Amino acid sequence: MLKNKEKTPLPYVLFKVAEEDANGDLLAIAQNGTYQNQIFALWHNRLIPALAVGDEFLGKFKKTTNGCYVKPVSRIGQNTSTYSPDSIFGIVERQNHQCWVAPSERGAKPYLLDENKTLKNGDLVEIEANADRRTPHAKLIKNYGPFNMNKLSEILISQKYKLPHIFDADILKECQNLPEFSTKGRANLTHLPFVTIDGDDSKDFDDAVYATRFDKGFHLAVAIADVAYYVRPHSALDREAALRGNSVYLPQTVIPMLPEILSNELCSLNPEQKRLALVCLMDIDLNGNLIDWHFERAVIKSAARLTYRQVERAIGGEFDATTKKLFTKVIQPLYEAYFALDKARKKRGALEIETTEVKIRFDKFGNVAAIEKQQSLTSNKIIEEFMIAANVAAARCLLKAKALTMFRVHDTPPEDKLKEIKPLLANLKLKLPDYKALKPQHFNHILELCKQKNYGLGIDELILRLQCQAQYSPNNIGHFGLGLKEYVHFTSPIRRYADLLIHRALINACRLSSTLEEMPSERAFAETAEHLCQTERNAAAAERDITARYISSYLQPLAGTEFEVKISGLTNAGIFVRIESLGAEGLIPMRTLPDDYYQLLDAGSCLRGVDTKLKFRLGQTINAVLAEAAPTSGGLTFHYLPDKTTVFSHLSKNKSKDKKKNKKLKDKKRKSAKK
Numbered sequence: 001m002l003k004n005k006e007k008t009p010l011p012y013v014l015f016k017v018a019e020e021d022a023n024g025d026l027l028a029i030a031q032n033g034t035y036q037n038q039i040f041a042l043w044h045n046r047l048i049p050a051l052a053v054g055d056e057f058l059g060k061f062k063k064t065t066n067g068c069y070v071k072p073v074s075r076i077g078q079n080t081s082t083y084s085p086d087s088i089f090g091i092v093e094r095q096n097h098q099c100w101v102a103p104s105e106r107g108a109k110p111y112l113l114d115e116n117k118t119l120k121n122g123d124l125v126e127i128e129a130n131a132d133r134r135t136p137h138a139k140l141i142k143n144y145g146p147f148n149m150n151k152l153s154e155i156l157i158s159q160k161y162k163l164p165h166i167f168d169a170d171i172l173k174e175c176q177n178l179p180e181f182s183t184k185g186r187a188n189l190t191h192l193p194f195v196t197i198d199g200d201d202s203k204d205f206d207d208a209v210y211a212t213r214f215d216k217g218f219h220l221a222v223a224i225a226d227v228a229y230y231v232r233p234h235s236a237l238d239r240e241a242a243l244r245g246n247s248v249y250l251p252q253t254v255i256p257m258l259p260e261i262l263s264n265e266l267c268s269l270n271p272e273q274k275r276l277a278l279v280c281l282m283d284i285d286l287n288g289n290l291i292d293w294h295f296e297r298a299v300i301k302s303a304a305r306l307t308y309r310q311v312e313r314a315i316g317g318e319f320d321a322t323t324k325k326l327f328t329k330v331i332q333p334l335y336e337a338y339f340a341l342d343k344a345r346k347k348r349g350a351l352e353i354e355t356t357e358v359k360i361r362f363d364k365f366g367n368v369a370a371i372e373k374q375q376s377l378t379s380n381k382i383i384e385e386f387m388i389a390a391n392v393a394a395a396r397c398l399l400k401a402k403a404l405t406m407f408r409v410h411d412t413p414p415e416d417k418l419k420e421i422k423p424l425l426a427n428l429k430l431k432l433p434d435y436k437a438l439k440p441q442h443f444n445h446i447l448e449l450c451k452q453k454n455y456g457l458g459i460d461e462l463i464l465r466l467q468c469q470a471q472y473s474p475n476n477i478g479h480f481g482l483g484l485k486e487y488v489h490f491t492s493p494i495r496r497y498a499d500l501l502i503h504r505a506l507i508n509a510c511r512l513s514s515t516l517e518e519m520p521s522e523r524a525f526a527e528t529a530e531h532l533c534q535t536e537r538n539a540a541a542a543e544r545d546i547t548a549r550y551i552s553s554y555l556q557p558l559a560g561t562e563f564e565v566k567i568s569g570l571t572n573a574g575i576f577v578r579i580e581s582l583g584a585e586g587l588i589p590m591r592t593l594p595d596d597y598y599q600l601l602d603a604g605s606c607l608r609g610v611d612t613k614l615k616f617r618l619g620q621t622i623n624a625v626l627a628e629a630a631p632t633s634g635g636l637t638f639h640y641l642p643d644k645t646t647v648f649s650h651l652s653k654n655k656s657k658d659k660k661k662n663k664k665l666k667d668k669k670r671k672s673a674k675k
Helices: 149-160 169-175 236-244 260-266 308-315 321-348 378-400 415-427 440-452 456-466 497-509 522-558 644-674
Strands: 013-020 026-030 039-041 056-064 067-077 087-095 098-103 111-113 123-130 137-146 195-198 207-214 217-225 274-285 290-301 304-307 358-362 368-373 407-409 471-473 562-571 574-579 584-589 598-601 606-609 615-617 621-630 635-641
Touching: 013 039, 013 067, 013 522, 039 056, 087 111, 087 149, 111 123, 123 149, 137 149, 149 522, 169 236, 195 308, 195 321, 195 378, 207 321, 207 378, 217 290, 217 321, 217 378, 236 497, 236 522, 274 321, 274 378, 274 497, 290 378, 304 308, 304 321, 308 321, 308 378, 321 378, 358 522, 368 522, 378 497, 415 456, 440 456, 471 522, 497 522, 522 584, 522 621, 522 635, 562 615, 562 635
Parallel strands: 039 067, 111 137, 195 304, 584 635
Antiparallel strands: 013 026, 013 056, 026 039, 056 067, 087 098, 087 123, 098 111, 123 137, 195 207, 207 217, 217 274, 274 290, 358 368, 407 471, 562 574, 562 621, 574 584, 598 606, 606 615, 621 635
16 A cells, blocks of 8 residues: 555646566656555556556546556656667557558557558557547658567667667777786686586576585685776676676577676686686685685686586586586585575575566577576576575675675565555464564565465465565675675676676775776765666566567467466456466456456455455466457457366356246235235
8 A cells, every 4th residue: 555645636747757577567656755655557548658667647536445546637747768769569440441550569559550561460650649630640760571589689679669779889899908917916716617507598608606515614615707907997898788687588699798708708616727717715604604715816627617507407416527527526515505595595584486487489481489487496596595595795895895886786675565465464373573663584484384374386476576676785784685785786797887886886995906996986886876777677678578579479379278277376357377387477467357246355366246245366277268368458358167066166156146036036026026
């Protein structure tokens, strides 16, 4: 529930679109502080082009029994960095001798296009809308020919999300004059058998790990490519990296923060090749507590490039030639050290939310060949825990040195949002502690109880929505989700500019260079943090959006197929469901459910029919037919399939009600006849 600071709500409030959620809906935040937290914004067909992240608009706050939303009235400002203000992209649909364009954005209404006889059904076009006419009308700007996902993906990258994916000539020229490889002033750690552990199709290997046991715990080493050696402050490379903010990982391509000569060559810790690295050397005790650390600029040589699957098989006793040779001295110590780190993670109660990630595989023609749900393997967790330990060591080092630091922060969930789950907690006979005492393990306890009641999937999503967004900030407020008082991103400077700033700060703090690295001013640091948060959100939105469209294109031929799905969300619009094996999520519209009036109960974890008493719960498995898959928008629409028992039960109840009504009517007629 939103907190209203004013006794009487203002008729119109200035809002800004903060982000687009996984379902393509817009979330906005009031600019005058009248309403706290993000709020769902309705789509408005007269705001052309449609509202997007960064846009400012006047809106009217609406409150219903099932929640709050804002109704946009007029646009005030537009974020020109996210899309072209005049262009709309869509698919041509000819109907009744008229030419219509179905926009590529979910929920947008079709536009009537000025007649053009060269256009064919299914053409992908760019149009300019005419807002002055009553019927949404547009004129053609460009015809891209028959629709395919690769064309649309390129348009979304360049037009909607404005992702810079080409390096200018001055940057490529600078890459020809990079500093030469030099071991001067560096520790020689080439004798340590570091290994990289990544996905099967990874091309850049910017982190390598090593562990060994001693009496009271483990020595850990996390080596990160020394990007700061090659990318100098104020260089063209540095300016471009700062502008991009991060690499963007899309289904069919990667848009790197830095050119390939760095990301895939000089700063990739390839096996059996000497590479420059910034190494975090740590000691942990048997309970996974960090007891000592220091940083070295070093030369390392990776002993092997391993994959998550390889390591997982080796842990299970299945070896290949590489893992058999490395198991005793390299893989086993990593595995044992991970268990110590995991003990510490469990003790501090880090948030344990399961998220669904999918891997899309393509054939040689660029078509989707398969979609796989990513498994969470122990080998993935080994790397995750080693990286977290190194990030904590970096944060503590910089705090001790009182250096200006780009922290990775995650705030406690807003108190107002927690009120939304009170009905759910009451149903579970639970109660959260006082706000100041709130810790992530309290949410873990809720998640565990819900899994026991088979609510798991949907409750994960619900708890995740309560959380604040992790951000970059020069102000340390800790990381609530990880249960840590200090945290930075140190482990991937090749794909995150924040990490490169941390490397430069560590080089200064630990005196790892004869000359100081130039750092931004305090004011510039704060501005950079805000910019990096924006680029990160934009990249995440692009990845989510384009992935959804590829999944829709894969499922389009399967329209009419019955699937077993799990309920992942319940709203006034309908039921969100997920095909677990594919990670594909779609909507069962409310209008397609058995005829009834439905109520949201238990903090939105249950949808119940008033007359039929039909109930849908988060995490529940049901059957549904895929009614429509729309690659142009990424939308999936399902229709609920009630089982025979449910149908018979509801018919019986309705017949019983009808009998009672008929009996009452007959009784009334008898009484009136007697009179």
